Every structure is written in C-alpha cells, then in structure tokens.
Amino acid sequence: MMLEVKNLAVILEKPTHRKLVSDVSFTLKEDQCLGILGESGSGKSLTCNAINGLLGEHFAISGEAIFEGEDLFSMPQKQRRQMRGEKISMIMQSPMTAFNPLFTIGNQAVETIKQHSAMSSKDATELFCDVLTRVNLKSVQSLLKKYPHELSGGMLQRIMVALALVLKPKLIIADEPTTAIDYISQREVIKELQFVREQFGTSLIFVSHDLSLVSHIADNVMVMNQGKIVEYGDTKQVFTNPQSEHTRYLVDTRMALINRFKSVMESA
DSSP, X not given: OOEEEEEEEEEEOSSSOEEEEEEEEEEEOTTOEEEEEOOTTSSHHHHHHXXXXXXXXXXXEEEEEEETTEEGGGSOHHHHHHHHHHTEXXXXXXXXXXXXXXXXXXXXXXXXXXXXXXXXXXXXXXXXXXXXXHTTOSOHHHHHTOOGXXXXXXXXXXXXXXXXXXXXXXXXXXXXXXXXXXXXXXXXXXXXXXXXXXHHOOEEEEEESOHHHHHHHOSEEEEEETTEEEEEEEHHHHHHSOOSHHHHHHHHHHHHHHHHHHHHHHHO
C-alpha cells in the first residue's frame, strides 16, 4: 500500500477551537488515482495539506498517514521537508501565484531541483528540459527563459506538472490544478496527468469540485462535505449509483447543468 490515512482530524486551535476535518480514512495503492470531490469548504484541500505537512502552527493534526510504512505525522520536520519534492510532490491551485515573478521559469525550476538533489545547475537544466519534452511541451529552451507573466495560466500549470514529476516522486497531490485555467487548458492538464500515470507509474491524489474531471482520471473517489467523508468507493459506481444524499445532489446538479447546456445549444 502506497498511502494509508487513518482517522485524520484537523483542528484550528486559534482564534477558536474548531474541528475542520473529522475521521478521514482512505487508502491509495501504487499507480492508482484517488479523486477527492467536494464543494468549497468541504475539507478536501485541508486534508491534502495536512498529509503534505503544509498547515500552519495554528492547526492541530491527529490520526495517521502511513506512507511506505512510515507515519508522516510523527516524522521529524527535516525528514518531512526532504520527502516533499523527492517522494511526494504537490501541484497547487493557482499557477500564477506559485511562481516568483522576478525570476525566469528555468531559474526557479533549477533551484527547486538543486534543493532536493546534489545536481549541478547544468544537470538540473538538462533533466528539466527532458521532462518538459516528455510531457509534450514544445520549444523547451525558450520556455526556460520566460518569466511567469509571459506565459498563460494553462502553460504555467503544465510546467508545474513537469516540475512535480522531475524527481520521480511516488505520489503527486494535485490540489484543484484546473480551477484557475480555461476549459482547453484543463483538458491538457488532465491529459498530462494521465500520461504521467501511464509512463511513470506515479500514484495521484486529484482534488476537484468538478465531477467530469474526476470521472475522467480517478479510479476511486472520496466525496467530502463539511469536513467529513460522505461517500467513498469505485468512481463509476459512486457516480452511477450514489448512496449519500450529498453525492446525489452533486450528480443531479451536474446533470441539470449538462441538460441545460444541451437545451440552449439545440435552440440556438
């Protein structure tokens, strides 16, 4: 088992003692994709940030997150930081804010690689170019010289996918990676993530509020609402025969939107 999360709870201790995530448990096998689905405030991003050690000091975490036999929550911070990037990579929501506007894409990528390896700048550049090429990006030498503001959000997100992959992590956590980009770019990012799974055997946690995207990429899906799991199982089974009221609401809302779109197109 790649990852086993047991009874995860997240509490915001300041300014008020408030439980934000309760009793979250799931498993993830090698070369498997888990979709975490929910509306804003459901706790899906908090769950991922807790697993990756990215919550601030005002948050208290309980439970276990067993990754390759070791509990991430009891791991020393130095070891945890070293693991991030090397074994566990994360793709953030907003590509525009993930990059420093003062430095080129190449500079930031090379420095990130060097932080987690003993590579020289030359070797790190060659490695990053190779990965960019393998995920089907063109004119990679030109991309390295660009500043973030010179590229679209979709292109920046695709570069983030490549950067997440560059050290061959065992697990990639993609926290709503398609939220801030257009529909065409969303499909490109999904295609790249699917390619990553097929070519590198990387496990994936894909967080989204979009049923369509989750259904395209996830083997299993975990539906969250108000910090709790309301449904968890095989993606096709959950979406075709939802058991919880909240999942049925999400599916019905999606179908109503699709039917409305079809109606508008037919009457145009």
